[in-house]
Amino acid sequence: MRPLLATRMQRLAQSYLIAGRYKRVYHYHIRKTAGTSLNSAFQGLVGAGLQDIAQRNFIIRNNLVFVQHDTNLIEGGNYFYGNSHIPAHALNIPDNTFTITILRDPLERLISHYSHLTWVRDDPQAPQHEPAIRRLRREVAWIGSGFGEFVTRMPRSLLLNQLFMFSNTYSVTEAAERIAGCSYVGFISTFATDIAALAHTLELPLTLRWERRFGTKATPPATDLEIARELLQPEYDLLRLLQPRLETAASTNVAPAA
Numbered sequence: 141m142r143p144l145l146a147t148r149m150q151r152l153a154q155s156y157l158i159a160g161r162y163k164r165v166y167h168y169h170i171r172k173t174a175g176t177s178l179n180s181a182f183q184g185l186v187g188a189g190l191q192d193i194a195q196r197n198f199i200i201r202n203n204l205v206f207v208q209h210d211t212n213l214i215e216g217g218n219y220f221y222g223n224s225h226i227p228a229h230a231l232n233i234p235d236n237t238f239t240i241t242i243l244r245d246p247l248e249r250l251i252s253h254y255s256h257l258t259w260v261r262d263d264p265q266a267p268q269h270e271p272a273i274r275r276l277r278r279e280v281a282w283i284g285s286g287f288g289e290f291v292t293r294m295p296r297s298l299l300l301n302q303l304f305m306f307s308n309t310y311s312v313t314e315a316a317e318r319i320a321g322c323s324y325v326g327f328i329s330t331f332a333t334d335i336a337a338l339a340h341t342l343e344l345p346l347t348l349r350w351e352r353r354f355g356t357k358a359t360p361p362a363t364d365l366e367i368a369r370e371l372l373q374p375e376y377d378l379l380r381l382l383q384p385r386l387e388t389a390a391s392t393n394v395a396p397a398a
Contacts, residue, residue: 146218149198149205153218158238159343166214166233167223168241171301172252174328175223175242180349181335182206182221189349194271228318229308238342241319243302243382244328246375250299250368254290255358257283287360291368302375312374316381325382 156163165182169175180189186201193199197210198219205219214222217234224231233239244252260266260276261283267273282293297304306315319325324341326334332348339346360368369376 149200149218152200152203152205153220155203156220158220159341161236162238162342163234163236164217164219165221165238165240165342167221168228168239168305168322169223169225170241170243170249170305171225171298172249172256173242173244173302174331174350177331177348177350178240178242178326178335179208179221179223181338181346182344184347184349185344190271225305227304227308228306238323239321240324240326240338241305241322242326242328242331242334243319243379246300246302246372246379247365247368248328249302250291250372251287251358251360253294253298254283254287254360255356257290258358286364287358288364288367291364291371299371300375303378310374312378312381315378319378319382 167178176190183189183206186204188201193206198205198207198213207213207219207222209224211226214224215232257276257280261280282290284290284293300310303310303315306318324338335346335348
């Protein structure tokens, strides 16, 4: 990065104070949990969205810095909003950061990933709408003959992405502790409420903006679903361990700040 640009980002970031307390917001972005829509809600503050930031590491709009998928930029802290698929255990997030993650039923998340890839494979218009088309085309090879083959071909880190995001050893206890350390824990089934709660807590005019809505949801055979559920059992264990916290978050809308 050019020195003048880095200096500008640092200067802008020094002026940020969110809800009178936080210097920045960071989203631990788990695949297929409406994370892109969460990003878009924040990017929408400056009239931007998925197509604007696309595969860039950062954009600056209206003096707000947005960064993604770059460890140095994320750990540097000179931004208003950041997100990435980088696991939490591989990052050192600066103090005074409001951290968010969104969770989802494990099987529903996996079916969504599969449906997304079949859309990439089958829809000739996909390249016009999907900024991450190159990466996703590589993942299409996992589909094979169908959902049953898909769940056995994809890397474990993506099969159990909710778990791996917060534990490199796939420890349910460790992941639960890290998730509990987030400032806000949402769930895709309450996503609209989560956006409203975040808007209230952070004192920002966030609005719900759905991104990456594509094609038809796949309906895998029952036998394939049973195989997938068995493989996903560690994530169901994680959600059960977190259930008291999720119930508290649902009643208060906001998890305690880290």
